[in-house]
Amino acid sequence: MCGIVGLFLKDKSLEPQLGAMLSEMMVLLTDRGPDSAGIAIYGSSAEGQGKLTIQSPAPKRDFAGLDAELSKKIGAPVAMTVKSTHAVFVMPADKLEAAREAIAELRPAARVMGMGEAIEIYKEVGLPEKVAERFEVSKMSGTHGIGHTRMATESAVTTMGAHPFSTGPDQCLVHNGSLSNHNNVRRELRREGMTFETENDTEVAAAYLSHKIAGGMDLGQALESSLSDLDGFFTFVVGTKNGFGVVRDPIACKPAVMAETDRYVAFGSEYRALANLPGIEQARVWEPEPSTVYFWEH
């Protein structure tokens, strides 16, 4: 079991509340996944700027002076915001790849959670409520976001095993279910040059989609092809810079409920997560069909 929530705002006036709405939705699904929690929030950054989120098991040691060191290394200004075990760096978007390489060298213990023009990712072990508090998610604004509460099955309860997984710029994936052919797919993707941080099945799905997108598919096509190449149980919610997508395996035993109003599109593993959203009584509420790709974009 795991819990997934997603919120895509159509009404700009809700954007300052995105973090508050999404963290409440996530906390409501605590009993589907009390092991760890994570959230990806998409917020606009200034023209030409990008963000890179890293996590460290020793934040005091690793984050001290890192902005200056990074700035020197990539030859561009870097602004750092530290939130508990995570730090977000804002820099020119064309320097993100160089920064990722520099961080691996400057702070080998730190891990890159995600990067892109809009994405910030926070994830940790612990109860979803504590995780949301730790990163002050409820104060964050943004255009759309995805949250996950994890009950681990396929790999250990660690920060890196928590969702979302990001394997491409502004891309992230959360998963409820378990994949049965992830070892084989991981082997094939390694042969194609993809790298993996964990033994987790969901990371394989994320890397699979990123690989397909890098090869020229759009997200919809990548999700379609996952239906034939990934075996097992899954409800996936995928975030991109402009929107989010949903797909369920053909058996569709992992639950999913969606709601749409003029102001938002929302996803929840259960209706409970959606029950406090504004105007939910008048929303169109439905279950996404099996083997069907859904996608919303700004």
Place this chain on the structure above:
Amino acid sequence: MATSNLAKAPAPETQYAARVFDLAKVPLRELNQALHDVTDGSNETAWEVLNPKGNHAVAVGIDAAINVDVHGSVGYYCAGMNQKANVTVHGSVGPGVAENMMSGAVIVKGDASQYAGATGRGGLLVIEGNASSRCGISMKGINIVVRGNVGHMSAFMAQSGNLVVLGDAGDALGDSIYEARLFVRGSVKSLGADCIEKEMRPEHIEILKDLLERAGMTDAKPEEFKRYGSARTLYNFNIDNADAY
């Protein structure tokens, strides 16, 4: 005439003020305990549940002829194991509504998620919207009437009782079915293993007429439905199939 398993419980007359449980203020266990404490013949026959907000196991395990109205949408297993009571949900229900129902009636005004009425042994489940996958899985005597569509794998291994669908059925309807009767007015995307279309005989028209009346769906005519059931080729081990194991 095999209508003996149809729900008989009439709606009890309500004479006393309804007992109201607001789940925004009262824990769910308190509601369910109070429902379990009701005995037959009690004057407390009208119950109202407010603010269910998608919570699980609302009004589960009732064993008395009472009326329960749930105002809002619920989560998993609403009205599970119901006996004798009439439970009406004025909203949609999550997975496993009326799971293993024994008798009485459960009415859902909205949609139902997966495995509605699973393993039900008796009583009547009415879904006025659509039902999702696996509706009536392993049903053992329950009657289920769905005004909308049912999803894939509905009536999987269904043993007895009737599943009536006014809309369409998804893939693999009635896979590995035993002796349940399936009536579908719309299209069937595909039939599961050992499920075939069968002749609609006068006794089936009678059963269907009675069920549609009791579900309040008299705008549908029994003659508009097709009947599906077991081809009875999977009942016993067949030595010719030994290679398949």
